[in-house]
Amino acid sequence: MTRTAVLVSALTLCAMGWALSPAHAEPAPHQDDTRITSFSGQEQDAALEFWTTARLRAAEDVTVAAATGGAVAPSSAPADDGPELTVPPIPAPASASDDGRAADPDQVSALASSPTPWKRGGLIRKTSGKAFFQNAAGATFACSATVAGSRDRSLVLTAAHCVVDPATGQGYRKWVFIPGYSHGRRPFGTFTAQRLFHLKRYVTSNSRDNWDFAFARMRKLDGRTLTGTVGAQGIRFNSATGRHVHSFGYGGTPAEGNGERLNHCRGKEHADTTRPGSTMWGIDCVQSFGASGGGFLAGFKEATGSGYLVGNISVGNGTTEFHPRLGNEAKNLYRKASRG
Structure with missing residues (x-):
């Protein structure tokens, strides 16, 4: 299908007008940096009904924001490190079979740093998917996301710019996640978000950009949790950097x-030294609009498609795609999201 690119930054996307929205930001305790957007059961039912196949295909892919040198002020972020936390992958149930189609081998860019279709199955094909949402002006958009192992068995990791308008702090609405999405198909159904979690x-x-990560807690579908349906990738916080990593997303160019x-991209990650x-x-491979929020994984096994999430696709500079590091703040956000 032909899809119109969103040729704006995440800020421009989010700055489109906000009218009345059923989503609401919940007040957080004093000095708590967590911000939560909640949806009632009625709002979730409406979201499920809203996302027809035609609307999925009409949704515009969110742009991976440009990481331009000199545009970022010196960071005021405190030291964000602490004890490492590792949550292991959770295998998919035997009933969750692969979609059965390999990725299209054609239309792959000749650039050495370009992403390539993921031709294998495995856990990553089930746990990667697309998130769809709407702004208050009625425009619809899509990002990428990944199921993350958690005690509530219902979390996905994505980018903060895929859940909230940074210009106003208001969360997006009609937020759904389709694991294993492929060419309009929903092999495991459509899961609706109960709550979206990001940092103030x-x-x-x-x-x-350093804080451009978010979690979405998904409602059960037909009595089954998200992880109980497709499994989950592992996730690591405060882990070592400079690793060989893999990234996955649903880029919106014809080549993707x-x-x-x-x-799929892969490479040894390096620190972003281009911006104060x-x-x-990041790694020297750039996925385009629509890949925002897709997972970066370390310890990834191509034979099984499983690994450990260490970040999500956030910004790019034309040659490199970057992810925020999952440190203490991400770990605290994850724990709160896991508790619901």
């Missing part, structure tokens, strides 16, 4: 399948 400092900080297939105040890490 993503909205308020001059170095917001117009947002309809899962694509950045604490991000």
